[in-house]
Amino acid sequence: MPYYYEIREVRSNNGCGFGLLLVLILVVAYLSGAFSDDSYDSYDSYDSGGITPSEETGDLGIAGSPISNVDCDENNLLIIHSALDPSSYRSEVVAALSAGQGAKYLRTDQSCSSFEQSSTQGDPIYAVYLGPFDTSAGALAECPAGPSDAYVKELDPAGGPVQRCPQ
Numbered sequence: 483m484p485y486y487y488e489i490r491e492v493r494s495n496n497g498c499g500f501g502l503l504l505v506l507i508l509v510v511a512y513l514s515g516a517f518s519d520d521s522y523d524s525y526d527s528y529d530s531g532g533i534t535p536s537e538e539t540g541d542l543g544i545a546g547s548p549i550s551n552v553d554c555d556e557n558n559l560l561i562i563h564s565a566l567d568p569s570s571y572r573s574e575v576v577a578a579l580s581a582g583q584g585a586k587y588l589r590t591d592q593s594c595s596s597f598e599q600s601s602t603q604g605d606p607i608y609a610v611y612l613g614p615f616d617t618s619a620g621a622l623a624e625c626p627a628g629p630s631d632a633y634v635k636e637l638d639p640a641g642g643p644v645q646r647c648p649q
Contacts (some may be wrong), residue, residue: 506605516571516635526637529545539592539606540589540592540606541570542572542575542587542608543572544572544575544576544579544587545624547579547587549587549588549589549592550586550587550588551588551589551592551593552588552592552593552594552614552637553593553594553637554594554595554596554637554639554642555594555614555637556636556637556638556642557613557614557615557636557637558610558613558614558615558616558617558621558634558635558636558637559609559611559614559615559621559634559635559637560611560612560615560618560621560622560624560625560627560628560632560633561592561609561610561611561628561633561634561635562578562581562582562585562604562610562611562612562627562628562632562645563575563577563578563581563582563609563610563629564605564607564609564610564628565578565608565609565610566601566603566605566607567605570604570620572610574608575587575608575610576614578610579610581629582610582612582621582627582628584612585611585612586611586612587608587609587610588608588609588611588623589606589607589608589609589613590606590607590608590609591606591607593609594637594638594639594642595639596635596636596637596638596639596640596641596642597609599634611635612624612627612628614637618636618643618645620632621634622645622647622648625647625648628647630647630649632647633645633646633647634647637646
């Protein structure tokens, strides 16, 4: 009979220890804010087509294609696509990157100031581009690699001209 009592006692202690451990985990999680409304807001607003990994850097988390913002260094870019809708940034940029051999992308408000800084709705703009090229002629020579609405943008802090690709 004592043997049965010892087994029963051990089971009782294990159950109690597990219960205390569970309570401790829940208390730590609660104190760390894991159950606050704020932590769920960011998850609920997550949209696989929108900006996902880093709002701060603007990187869309596209495998093999990190964001490549540019400075105002008077080079030229061939802009092959501009994504204006936050709900489809990622999908639009992925499609444009795959269509343009060697294309990169940038966020205009984090790049050269000669870009339009935001859409008319106040949202960031993502541009997919080829380049940079030393001259506008070099960028224009690449126009056949882009869509019919592609254009060349000079990275000039004073505003730099835009040249439409010849049709």
